[in-house]
Amino acid sequence: MIHESLPYIDVVTVQPYRAVFPRETFERLYQETGKPVMICDHNISFKTPKYAEVMWETMPDAASAGKAYTQYLEDAFAMPFVIGYNRCQYIDRYQARLKMLKQGLLQVDGTPHKELAERVLKANWQIHAKFIDWPGGKSGDATK
Numbered sequence: 722m723i724h725e726s727l728p729y730i731d732v733v734t735v736q737p738y739r740a741v742f743p744r745e746t747f748e749r750l751y752q753e754t755g756k757p758v759m760i761c762d763h764n765i766s767f768k769t770p771k772y773a774e775v776m777w778e779t780m781p782d783a784a785s786a787g788k789a790y791t792q793y794l795e796d797a798f799a800m801p802f803v804i805g806y807n808r809c810q811y812i813d814r815y816q817a818r819l820k821m822l823k824q825g826l827l828q829v830d831g832t833p834h835k836e837l838a839e840r841v842l843k844a845n846w847q848i849h850a851k852f853i854d855w856p857g858g859k860s861g862d863a864t865k
């Protein structure tokens with residue numbers, strides 16, 4: 722089905738599920754389409770004292786989830802055809818129908834999952850710095 726749409730699209734958008742970047746899958750997708758790839762609606766979650774069942778691939782704690790997120794971004798953006806990433810879910814929402822938490826960077830009360838949020842912020846700035854340091858880009862301070 723994707724081959725029929727290729728003349729009409731500029732980018733292929735995918736929603737991966739796993740916490741480890743599937744390099745071979747992305748390479749094959751790019752080879753078959755010749756289109757850049759945007760990662761959309763991806764998340765790596767962690768168990769909490771209140772919720773053992775969490776949507777997405779689930780790490781044992783926030784530190785593990787943050788580390789996996791950082792590695793995922795590094796691996797994804799090492800591929801020259803990956804042009805963007807969109808993390809799913811800003812704030813926690815319990816999905817009663819599924820009987821699991823759809824975890825965000827913020828808890829239901831609006832306070833951050835501090836360790837995860839800090840790691841995501843740092844990883845995002847590191848990737849941002851790589852983009853602005855590309856030829857033709859402006860160098861900037863990625864520590865803000």
